[in-house]
Amino acid sequence: MTAAPILSVEDVRVAFPVGGLLARDAILGVAGVSFEVRPGETFALVGESGSGKTTLARAINGLQDISQGSITFEGVRIDGLGRARMKPLRRRMSMMFQDPVGSLSPRMTVGDLVTEPFRIHGHGGRNLRDEAVRLLNLVGLPADFAGRYPHQLSGGQARRVGVARAIALDPALIIADEPTAGLDVSVQGEVLNLLNELRERLGLAMVIITHNLHVVHHVADRMAVMYLGRFVEVGETGTVFAAPRHPYTAALLSANPEPDPDRARDRITLPAEVPSLMSRPSGCEFHTRCPWAQAKCAAMPPPAGDVACHFPLSPGARPPPREDRP
Amino acid sequence: MSTLSISGLNVHFSTEAGSLHALKDVTFDVPERRIVGIVGESGCGKSTLINAILGLLADNGEVRSGQILFEGDEDLARLSRRQMQDLRGPRIATVFQDPMGALNPVLSVGRQMINIQYRSPQSRAAKAARAVEMLKLVRIPDAESALGRYPHQFSGGMKQRIAIAMALMMEPALLIADEPTTALDATLEVTTIELLKDLQATIGCSVMFISHHLGVIAELCDDVVVMYAGEVVERGTVRDVFRAPAYPYTRRLLECDPARQSRRTRVLPTIPGEIPDLRQRPRGCVFAPRCLERHAGCDTPQVEHALAGDHRARCNLAPARSPAAVPP
Numbered sequence: 321m322t323a324a325p326i327l328s329v330e331d332v333r334v335a336f337p338v339g340g341l342l343a344r345d346a347i348l349g350v351a352g353v354s355f356e357v358r359p360g361e362t363f364a365l366v367g368e369s370g371s372g373k374t375t376l377a378r379a380i381n382g383l384q385d386i387s388q389g390s391i392t393f394e395g396v397r398i399d400g401l402g403r404a405r406m407k408p409l410r411r412r413m414s415m416m417f418q419d420p421v422g423s424l425s426p427r428m429t430v431g432d433l434v435t436e437p438f439r440i441h442g443h444g445g446r447n448l449r450d451e452a453v454r455l456l457n458l459v460g461l462p463a464d465f466a467g468r469y470p471h472q473l474s475g476g477q478a479r480r481v482g483v484a485r486a487i488a489l490d491p492a493l494i495i496a497d498e499p500t501a502g503l504d505v506s507v508q509g510e511v512l513n514l515l516n517e518l519r520e521r522l523g524l525a526m527v528i529i530t531h532n533l534h535v536v537h538h539v540a541d542r543m544a545v546m547y548l549g550r551f552v553e554v555g556e557t558g559t560v561f562a563a564p565r566h567p568y569t570a571a572l573l574s575a576n577p578e579p580d581p582d583r584a585r586d587r588i589t590l591p592a593e594v595p596s597l598m599s600r601p602s603g604c605e606f607h608t609r610c611p612w613a614q615a616k617c618a619a620m621p622p623p624a625g626d627v628a629c630h631f632p633l634s635p636g637a638r639p640p641p642r643e644d645r646p
Numbered sequence: 647m648s649t650l651s652i653s654g655l656n657v658h659f660s661t662e663a664g665s666l667h668a669l670k671d672v673t674f675d676v677p678e679r680r681i682v683g684i685v686g687e688s689g690c691g692k693s694t695l696i697n698a699i700l701g702l703l704a705d706n707g708e709v710r711s712g713q714i715l716f717e718g719d720e721d722l723a724r725l726s727r728r729q730m731q732d733l734r735g736p737r738i739a740t741v742f743q744d745p746m747g748a749l750n751p752v753l754s755v756g757r758q759m760i761n762i763q764y765r766s767p768q769s770r771a772a773k774a775a776r777a778v779e780m781l782k783l784v785r786i787p788d789a790e791s792a793l794g795r796y797p798h799q800f801s802g803g804m805k806q807r808i809a810i811a812m813a814l815m816m817e818p819a820l821l822i823a824d825e826p827t828t829a830l831d832a833t834l835e836v837t838t839i840e841l842l843k844d845l846q847a848t849i850g851c852s853v854m855f856i857s858h859h860l861g862v863i864a865e866l867c868d869d870v871v872v873m874y875a876g877e878v879v880e881r882g883t884v885r886d887v888f889r890a891p892a893y894p895y896t897r898r899l900l901e902c903d904p905a906r907q908s909r910r911t912r913v914l915p916t917i918p919g920e921i922p923d924l925r926q927r928p929r930g931c932v933f934a935p936r937c938l939e940r941h942a943g944c945d946t947p948q949v950e951h952a953l954a955g956d957h958r959a960r961c962n963l964a965p966a967r968s969p970a971a972v973p974p
Contacts, residue, residue: 368831369802474920475688502828504687504858505902509914516912531831534904538911558910575836577861578905581884590833593787594801 324395325356326493326525327380332389332399334375334549338598347597349375351549352389359492362519362526364536364557366572367546368594373529374418376546377495380527381415382406394492411441414486416496420478420503424470430456430481431466437488455484459514476507480514487518495527500535512539533576537561545569548597548605554626563635565627567610570638588638604630611641618646647718649820649852650676650699655712655723657691657698657876664925668694669876670932672712673950676820681846681853683867683884685860685899689921691876692856696822698723699854700738701730717819736765739813743825745805748812749797755781755808756793762812780811783848784841803834807841817849824856839866860903864888869956872896875921875932878950882957892959892967895933931961939963 332353335346350372357363365373378384380391382398391399398409414437417423424433431452438448453463459480470478479499486494499515500508516539519526530536536543536557544554545568553566564570571588590609595601601608607617612631622628657669669691676682684692697703699714699722714722716738722730734740742748750758759777760770768776774793781789784807786800797805806826813821823842827835839862846853857863863870863884870887872880872895880893891897898917900906907914919936922928928935930945937944943962950960 368834505860505899505904506687506915506917509902509904509916513913513916532904533832534907538904538907538914572832575832576905577832577836577839577859577865579860579864579888579900579903581864581888583864587836589837594803 323358323360325392326359326394327357327527328354328392329356329376329380330354330390330392332376332379332391333387334372334379334384335387346387348549348600349597350379350386353544353546353549353551354389355544355551355554357493357525357527359525360519360523361542362516362528362540364540364543365527365529365546366531366533366536366543368531370594370597371546372549373546374497375549377415377497377527377529381413381495382410383415407441411437411489412491413493413495414489414491416482416486416494416499418498418501420475420482421470421473423482424478426470428469429466430461430468430470430473433470433481434466434484434488437485441489451488455488458487458518459484460510474507475503476510479503479507479511483511483514483518487522487524490522491524493525493527495529497529498531499528500530500532508535515539533573545572548595548600550605550628552606552628563633565632565635566606566629567612567633568606570633571611586638604628607646611645612639613645614642615644615646648675648677648715649717650854651713651715651718652699653713653715655695655698655714656710657694657703658708658710659704660706660708661925666924667876667927668707668924669698670927672873672876672878674871674878674881676852676854677869678852679846679850680868681843681855681866683863683870684854684856684873685858685863685870686873687858687899687921689875690873692873693824694876695873696740696824696854696856699822700734700740701725701727735762735818736816737818738820738822739816739818741806741809741813741821741823741826743828745802745809746797748809749805751797754794754796755800759793759808759812759815763815765816776815777811780815781808783814783845784808784811786811803830803838806830806834806838810838810842810845814845814849814851818851821846821851821853822856823853825858826855827862828857828859835862836865842866860888860900861905872899875927876924877932877960879933879961880957880959882953882955886953886955886957890957892953892957892964893933893961894937894939896959898936898938 333348334350335348337346339345367373379386386399434455435448435452452466456463456465461480500511540557543557543560544551547568553569564573571590574588595608603619604617604622607613616630622630653673655669655672659666659668686692709723716722760773763773778789781792786792827838867884870884871878874895880896901915904914931948934940934944948960948962950958951964952958
């Protein structure tokens with residue numbers, strides 16, 4: 321039996337108004353997305369820049385209003401709660417932002433930074449100095465780092481401080497936006513190992529946003545591939561990697577550069593023109609770049625489900641690109 | 647003749663806490679019409695190296711010794727600010743990590759592409775035609791109308807291609823690309839790499855490609871230079887270095903890449919320890935404190951040993967470990 325989901329996102333849409341003050345036009349940054357995350361599970365969101373990953377994360381965290389759908393966290397509807405009522409929930413759900421150094425105030429010491437959550441949410445009689453030492457210890461930084469400033473930290477150390485801030489209030493869910501972007505491979509391993517160890521030790525659930533597929537392969541239990549604000553494929557990480565069914569997933573996986581100069585590369589090449597959110601393609605929105613698009617793809621939206629495709633790939637098979645693409 | 651030939655380059659920065667030895671005895675070549683990858687972790691001196699080549703070191707930085715020979719005759723380390731300015735752009739071009747930062751958001755792409763041809767005596771129409779030609783070369787669809795559009799109207803991958811088009815417009819002898827694909831997702835990364843490869847072949851320039859993404863280096867580059875703590879610790883063809891890494895740091899780095907782990911694992915390998923303080927460099931091997939293969943000989947200064955072909959490694963153990971070692 322599986323545990324009840326800690327987070328469930330149902331048909332969430334995020335609209336951004338465009339044009340002037342009086343214009344009614346809007347673009348959908350997130351265009352109807354549903355998924356669930358269970359306690360102790362790591363869920364990865366993958367997709368190119370502009371596909372809506374960060375907007376979705378901000379919506380879950382209440383930093384971005386949603387225009388439709390619902391977000392339920394620990395059994396409570398949290399969309400549209402407003403700042404004041406959202407605040408106590410933020411203790412249970414923390415966010416790690418993209419830029420490791422930029423997300424830390426340059427004028428605060430590491431000790432102040434890791435205990436800032438207590439100053440915001442109340443420390444319940446805890447000694448902040450002890451808490452700083454405990455948190456630094458938890459993320460593998462020496463206690464004397466408490467006196468340092470962000471500019472004195474390396475990228476990896478700044479990331480660890482970000483992790484310490486995220487786990488300070490014993491959250492149940494961490495949303496990590498590109499936790500390893502810009503980090504070197506060895507440091508990347510350290511940060512991911514740390515997150516994973518904490519996930520196991522504290523039973524955390526995690527939503528990881530990344531465009532590094534190798535990272536997803538190793539850390540995520542389940543994954544979703546985003547394209548133009550929608551999920552095109554959702555599934556168990558191992559299954560998706562072994563046999564991607566949506567052409568976009570297959571193209572992403574085949575494009576993944578590997579450190580082996582002699583590896584034979586069997587790539588699916590996609591035209592680089594990503595459609596604009598202002599004028600979404602008809603039918604299946606991937607048909608303008610899909611090597612296997614057929615007339616039906618331009619005419620009808622794909623069926624709802626784990627694979628949003630009229631003609632999903634069968635495991636192991638990859639037909640030649642179609643000549644009669646619409 | 648090599649397009650760029652760097653030998654014995656030492657760069658120091660003066661800081662409040664003393665002199666920081668940022669680049670130590672850096673020696674390598676960027677041969678004509680080759681793509682050379684520079685790989686290493688943050689703090690290994692990649693950016694300092696680029697700035698030293700471009701003559702853009704910060705005021706507290708100084709080239710203490712060594713040569714940066716460009717096209718065989720000019721030593722970039724000795725040129726005046728003015729002379730460097732004449733080289734940057736037409737002869738040595740750069741593409742940076744962030745394409746948005748490289749383009750002016752309030753000017754149309756066409757205007758920017760015409761403006762940067764300010765050295766050319768040609769008419770505005772001819773310059774616009776040249777801009778269109780370059781946009782076509784980097785496969786921007788509908789290049790004529792692209793001239794009238796603004797940077798925010800293009801996707802990240804397209805902006806990076808426009809930046810590449812601008813860098814290659816003057817047909818430079820050397821293109822320095824500093825992590826140009828880091829901000830792109832996997833499919834766009836691969837198309838950008840393939841584009842760079844094609845353009846390099848068409849224009850016939852040499853490319854110095856800086857990255858910490860080992861997969862990209864393996865795919866794009868002919869040669870690779872591995873840097874650690876401001877030193878070149880290993881260099882050679884991509885195949886030699888990736889197939890038979892001779893320096894322990896290179897081996898660890900390759901092991902750390904999650905792409906090399908074919909089996910799914912929850913615990914990824916790392917390199918414990920930190921880069922040494924460059925104000926007090928160790929007397930012996932710079933990687934010794936973190937090295938798993940450490941032995942007594944590591945406390946003496948290491949020299950670069952020639953292995954098979956052009957493969958070299960700055961580890962005194964390398965010749966003994968490498969089967970086809972050439973005695974120094």
